[in-house]
Amino acid sequence: MLRIEFQIRLAGIPSQIADIDSQVSSVEIDNALPVAGDSVFLSLTAQFGSDISQDTLAEKLPGVQIIDMSKADVNQHTYYLGVIAALSDASVLSLLTENQAIPHRIVGRNAHLNVVASVRDWNHLKEVANTVEDEHGSLELVGTTQTETIGFPLGGNKIKQSMSGKLSDKQLEVLETAYRMGYFKVPQEVTAEEIASELDISRSTLSERLRRVEHNFCELLFGPQE
Amino acid sequence: MTTILIINSVEQQPTVREVLSSVVDAGETIYFLRLPTVRCLGPLIQDINPMIEYDVEYTISCLPEGYDVAELVEFAVETDADRICIGISERTVTGKARIDDLTESVLLHDRISGDFVVGEHAIILEELDYAQ
Numbered sequence: 565m566l567r568i569e570f571q572i573r574l575a576g577i578p579s580q581i582a583d584i585d586s587q588v589s590s591v592e593i594d595n596a597l598p599v600a601g602d603s604v605f606l607s608l609t610a611q612f613g614s615d616i617s618q619d620t621l622a623e624k625l626p627g628v629q630i631i632d633m634s635k636a637d638v639n640q641h642t643y644y645l646g647v648i649a650a651l652s653d654a655s656v657l658s659l660l661t662e663n664q665a666i667p668h669r670i671v672g673r674n675a676h677l678n679v680v681a682s683v684r685d686w687n688h689l690k691e692v693a694n695t696v697e698d699e700h701g702s703l704e705l706v707g708t709t710q711t712e713t714i715g716f717p718l719g720g721n722k723i724k725q726s727m728s729g730k731l732s733d734k735q736l737e738v739l740e741t742a743y744r745m746g747y748f749k750v751p752q753e754v755t756a757e758e759i760a761s762e763l764d765i766s767r768s769t770l771s772e773r774l775r776r777v778e779h780n781f782c783e784l785l786f787g788p789q790e
Numbered sequence: 791m792t793t794i795l796i797i798n799s800v801e802q803q804p805t806v807r808e809v810l811s812s813v814v815d816a817g818e819t820i821y822f823l824r825l826p827t828v829r830c831l832g833p834l835i836q837d838i839n840p841m842i843e844y845d846v847e848y849t850i851s852c853l854p855e856g857y858d859v860a861e862l863v864e865f866a867v868e869t870d871a872d873r874i875c876i877g878i879s880e881r882t883v884t885g886k887a888r889i890d891d892l893t894e895s896v897l898l899h900d901r902i903s904g905d906f907v908v909g910e911h912a913i914i915l916e917e918l919d920y921a922q
Contacts, residue, residue, distance in 0.1 A: 566906060567886065569882060569884070569886055680884075685906060686897065686904060687903055689897065690898060705889040705894045705897065706882060706886070707881070707886030707888050708886055708887055708889060708906075709885060709886040709887060
C-alpha cells in the first residue's frame with residue numbers, strides 16, 4: 565500500500581470559507597458523514613484572521629447549513645464547524661472514496677488543497693490521480709511512502725480530535741518539530757539546543773512550551789489538577 | 791533483468807549503493823542514466839566500482855537537454871528495462887519521499903505500469919509493462 569500526498573487548487577467548502585476572509589490561514593476537513601439527498605455532514609477546523617460569528621458565516625455561505633460552531637480554547641480565531649453541505653463541496657473526498665482510496669487529511673491552505681490518502685499500488689495511484697485531475701484540473705504529487713497499514717482514515721484519529729484546541733499553534737510546532745527531529749527517541753537523535761536553534765527560540769522557551777504540552781496531555785488523561 | 795538507475799546528482803551514492811546491494815542481483819545489467827543536470831558520473835562510478843564490488847555489467851547513458859518524460863520511457867522500452875530506479879533527494883516533513891517533476895511524470899505516464907516500491911534512498915518501479 566502507498567501513502568501519497570498531493571496538491572490540487574483550492575476547491576469546495578475550503579475554497580468558499582477562504583473566500584470569506586483573506587486572512588483565513590487553513591481549513592481542514594476533519595470528518596465527513598453522508599446524509600440524504602446528495603449532501604454530506606462535514607466537521608471542519610477553520611483558522612480565521614479575526615473573530616467571526618455564526619450569523620456572519622451563515623450569511624457568507626448561503627448553500628451551507630451550519631449545525632454547530634465553537635471556538636478553540638487556546639488558538640485565537642480557530643473554529644470547529646459542523647455543517648451540512650452539497651456532496652460537490654467535498655468533491656475530492658467523494659472522488660477518493662468512490663475510487664476506493666482512503667483519505668487521511670484534506671487541508672486547504674495557501675490557495676491549495678493538500679490531500680493525504682492511501683492507495684493500493686501504482687495502478688491505483690494512476691486511476692485516482694486521473695479521476696481527480698479530470699475533476700479538479702492539474703494535480704501535483706508531493707510525496708509518497710510505503711506502508712503496511714491503512715493508518716487513520718479521515719475522522720479516525722480520536723486522539724488528535726480530543727487534543728484539537730487544547731494546544732496552541734506554537735506548542736504544536738514545538739511538539740511536531742521535536743518529534744520529527746527525533747527528540748523523543750531513545751537514544752535521543754537531537755538535543756534541545758538543536759531544536760531551539762531550528763525554531764529560532766531560546767532553550768528556556770522550548771522547555772516551557774514542551775512542559776505546557778505535557779501538562780495539557782496529562783490534564784486530558786487524568787482530569788484537571790486539584 | 792535490466793535496470794535503469796536515474797542519476798540526477800553526483801551526491802547520490804546512497805541511492806546507487808542501495809539499488810546495487812538490495813534491488814539488483816549479480817550478473818544483471820544496469821544503465822546509469824545521467825540527467826543533463828549532472829556533468830560527469832566518472833568519480834561516482836569509480837568510487838562505487840559496480841563491476842568489482844557488485845558484479846554487475848553497466849553502461850552510462852544520458853538524456854539530452856530539454857528532455858521530456860516520453861524520451862525516458864522510450865529509452866526504457868528500447869532497453870527493455872524491467873526496473874527504473876529514481877533517487878530520493880528529499881523527504882517531506884511527514885517523512886514521505888518527495889516526488890520531483892520527473893518522478894511524477896513517470897508515475898502518471900500512460901505507457902508504463904508495474905510495481906512501485908519506496909526504499910530508503912530510492913523509488914523503485916519494477917516488473918514494468920509498456921503499453922503500445
